[in-house]
Every structure is written in C-alpha cells, then in structure tokens.
Amino acid sequence: MLIKPLTAAHWPQVQTIYEQGIATGHATFQTQAPTWEDWDRDHLAHSRLLALAAAETAGAGLVAGWAALSAVSGRCVYGGVAEVSVYVAPALAGRGVGRQLLAALVAESEANGIWTLQAGIFPENEASLRLHTGLGFREVGRRERIGQLHGIWRSTVLLERRSTIVGH
DSSP: OOEEEEOOOGGHHHHHHHHHHHHHHOOOSSSSOHHHHHHHHOOSSSOEEEEEEEEEEETTTSSEEEEEEEEEEESGGGEEEEEEEEEEEEGGSSSHHHHHHHHHHHHHHTTTTEEEEEEEEEEEEEEHHHHHHHHHEEEEEEEEEEEEEEEEEEEEEEEEEEEESOOO
C-alpha cells in the first residue's frame, strides 16, 4: 500500500468506498455520501489520507481505503480532539489496509497537534473495534440508543486514543 494525501481528485473513488461502508449498515449513521464540498467542509484540512493498492495487486493505483479527521467541537478547548473516520474497500478488507491507514492517521494527527482521537463505532462492527483497539484506542463508554438508522435505535462504543507525544 502507498499512503498519500487525499485530495478532491480522489473523491469519486473515496465516495464509492464511503457508499459501500454506508451500505453495510454498520459503518455510520449517514445514509448517503455527501458531495465533495460538504465532505471537505466537515473534515479537518490536515490528516486526510488514502491508501493506493500496490503495483503487484489487481487494481494497482486504485484507492483501497481512506481516513480523515473531523472536529468534535467548535470550542477552542477541544481544538486538539478529533473524530476518526476509516473506510476500506470491501474487496481489500482483511489485508491490513485499515491498519496502515489508521497508523498513518495517528502519526499525521500528532504532527498537527491533536492530543486525543475518538471513534464512535457500532458494536456490530467487530473488525473496526479490533482495528482501533489494536492501535491503542481504548473503550471509554457505550452510548446506548444514541441515534436512529432507518428507524432503528442504534448504540455506539466510544473509543479514544490519547497521544503520548502531544499535550504532555
């Protein structure tokens, strides 16, 4: 995998992967992918990454996954806290794409002054929970029936990772 900055030029492939995640019903409360303009506005300008499939794999050069951060609050005291999004193309799931993306996102976030990363994950998304805990995230709580998806109340597991570099 080659990890690169995510730009508007990648949006069509990024959007497709996002839509595939939405279709699982276990990745997000979103029911449709946003436009590039909305996605761009809602995510931090830094720490936007994508993984490109390596030359030796079928589909070399295609976007295999993406990761980005969004602010958790507009209040300045939370300026170093961001929410993680990581999505992997279903055809490449289980090949370490998510792990490489999340590890690179952690490093990029710290280089940009982020001291806490958080993720809200549906409990049914066991692969995502394993990915995050494997990279130093810890469960800090559960948000029972926090929102509805297609008329069904859903809960999330709240995870966080505190930097050992930033904010000490």
